[in-house]
Structure formats: structure tokens, C-alpha cells
Amino acid sequence: MSFDLHLIVESLPVMMMGLGITIKLLIISGVLGLVLAIFLLLMRISGKWYLNFPAQMYIYVFRGTPILVQIFIVYYGLPQFEVVRDSVFWPILREPTGCAILALSLNTGAYVSEILRGGVLGVSKGLLEAGSALGMSAYHKFVYITAPIATRLALPAYSNDVISLLKSTALASTITIADMTGIARTIVADTYAPYEIFISLAIVYLIFTFGIQKLFGLIERYLGRYTIREQPHE
């Protein structure tokens, strides 16, 4: 088997035309998923069963089913309902991109809420007692003690989830979206050179992942500055 370097050089720029869509899917679903995750988290830790229980069910369903199936249900399933077609969301859900973003957000929200909850559970009880002893309200304790510490604790797991989300965006190509993977599949269909094309595609994802890891590494260093004993500049 020969490895056609020329083909890679030619097709890489074409694949990169899908980079914009991949980034769009990643960022919009990432942000919406995070917002959803925070809501789910607050429901989970509310201490009220009628908030906790639905959130738990939601998380169970979305973590317990394949994301590809979720994308298919949103894309093929939702338009069958008249209420959906008549709703204000129709212009978004009519587009495959809208469907992919919805499915990815719903899915990542379920995972991230559990990651955040892990962070919240990791905040030492003594700190909250110290807050109580100073007369701080539950709201103030959450905002000034729990949230910042939980954020730092959750960050490593969260960065993993962002990388997972990046890889999940490739599934959008199954519903006709021309993201990097979608374009790669088209090129393969034209050239019959799956080996070269998919390997170069994989390398592009690797570089992307590397960038995400570096970015989160920087944020982790910043948020973790108070966990380091030595002061280099004194």
C-alpha cells in the first residue's frame, strides 16, 4: 500500500474549511451545555427532592444513551411533531447545525453537571462552617466559598469533557453537516483514499486537543495559584 503525500497536502486545506463549523459546534454547545450543567447542579444540590429527582433522571438518560442516538432523535425525531414545527425554535431545529448543537449541549450538560457536583462535594465542610460562624448567608457561602473552590477542583475533569465534546462534534457529520469530519468523508468518497485522509484528519484533531489542554493548563495554573507554598517573587 502506498501513502499519497500529495493527496494529503491537497486535501488538508479543504478539510480545514470545516474547522470553522467544528469550532462553532464546540463553542456554542460548550457554553450552552455549561449553562445547563449549572442549572442541573443547582437542582441536584438544592436539597429539594422535586428538583433533585428530575435532574437526576435527566442526567441518567443523557449519560445512559449513545450521543449518536441522541443526535438522531433530535434530527429525525423532533420534526415529526407539529408543536416543534410551529414553535419559535423551528428555524433553529430545521437546520442540521441547530439539531447538532441542541443534542451536543443536552448531552454535555448532563456530564458537566456531575463534574461540577464532584467539585462542590470536594469543598471541605469546615470552610462552610467557618462561613456560617461568621454569619454568612447560604447564598454568600455558595458564591464566595463553594463556587470558586469547586471550580478549581472540577477543572481537570472539565477539560477532559471539553475534549470529549470536541470529538463528539465529529458525529455531526452523520446528519449532513460539513464539519472537518464531514468534509473528510466527502473527500474519501471522491478519492477512495481513506487511509491518508482520515489519518490527516486525526492529526488535525490531535493538534486541536493539544491546544485545549494547554489552554486549560494555563487556567488551572492560575486558579491553583493559592495551592502552592513557595512564593517565587519575594
Add this chain to the structure above:
Amino acid sequence: MNDSTNKTLITMEGVTKFFGPFQALKNINLKVRKGEKIVVCGPSGSGKSTLIRCINRLEKHNEGQILIDGKELTDQVKDINAVRREVGMVFQSFNLFPHMTILKNLMLAQQLVRKISKTEAKDTAIKYLERVKIPEQAEKYPIQLSGGQQQRVAIARALCMKPKIMLFDEPTSALDPEMINEVLEVMVDLAKEGMTMICVTHEMGFARSVADRVIFMDMGEIIEEAPPKEFFNNPQNTRTRNFLSQILSH
């Protein structure tokens, strides 16, 4: 110090506390007047922490009545936070907010709870850092300080709220021996200034020199309560005697 005209700041009457079926406090009766210093001692698990944690409602008592400066501790959130503002607490494990500088640790509750302006909160913070003799650490994070320094910061943080009562739960027992004195010195100073204090501690030297009364607890009960001289020289209860011989022997 035992001036009977001083008003009663803490009243506990018939207080009980259960953890599930386990009774951690049994019929606790205690009155503390303004300016009094009480030392609480007793074996591990005797209910010392539970007792002082009931005073600022970190634990909810089950029966009986607790009055702090005339206000009864109930389930009303507003009232509890109002009481907690007046009651400072120092923990064995310091519990400084690790993600904030020392200065921020001291300013946070002043601003949020006392609604004091930033500049005023900062002035107060620096003033109390000077009183616990570590103003130069203001911009550091808690982890960069020694245990003794952290505990002094924790005391300063409580004092910034201008409490009427200070509770100490074994403030020196997590410290290396060479750091115990720097914390005790701060506590002695505080006592001299007339602060009302309840200290759970096994530092008997501190008890002798500072306490108005020493309370001995065992199995959730107050077994003995006496001025330090009587308490150490002539303990009435056998359990107190056994306990004292144990901790004074080393």
C-alpha cells in the same frame, strides 16, 4: 471578674442533643456572664465540641433552651445569622478560606455580613493583623503561613466581626508544640481585654491563668464546674480526678 452585675450572655437550660439514637449532650445547664472565661475539658467524644457548636447553632439542639445575649436560638435563619455575627468561632483546623489572601479572609464577612465599606473593612483587618502580630503576611495565601500564623489569622478574622463572645474549639491541638504559645499568647491578651470566652482546650496552664471556671464533661454531661484552683487542687468527681491525672502526667 465574676461581677454579678454583669449581664448573662449565654444561657443553656436543659439542653440535649442527639445524633440519631446517640445522645451527645444530656441536660446541659450553663450560664456565662459578660467577660467570663470558661475552659471546657474532658475526654474525647465527651461532647465538648457539640456543646460549643450548639452555641452558634452549627449543631441544632433537640431539647431545652439556648439564649445568646437574650435572643433564643430557633430555626429562623435571620435570627441565627444575627446571633452568629455576635459569636466568633475558632476551629482546630483553622478553616481559613484557601483561595483568598489573608487580608481578603479578614475583609469578606465584614463586607458581606456587617455591610462595612471596603476601606473600613481593610483598616479593621490590618488593625487586627497587627494585634495578632502578623501584619506583614496580609497579601499571602493561607497555605504560605505556618500553622500558628494561620490560627492567629483565624482569631483575627473572628475578631474583625467585633463579636461579643468568642468560642475556641481546641485551637492549639493541630499545632506543632513550638507554635502553641504564640496562639495562647493571643488568647491570653484577648482574655485580659475582657472578651467573653469559651475555650475547649487541654492546655491546663492556660486554664489556670485565664479561666474563671473550668468545666469538665464526660459522656455528654457536665460533671464538674469550678474555679481553676478548686478544679485542679480539689476535684470532687472521680472521673475528673482520673482525667486530670492522665493529662497532667505528661
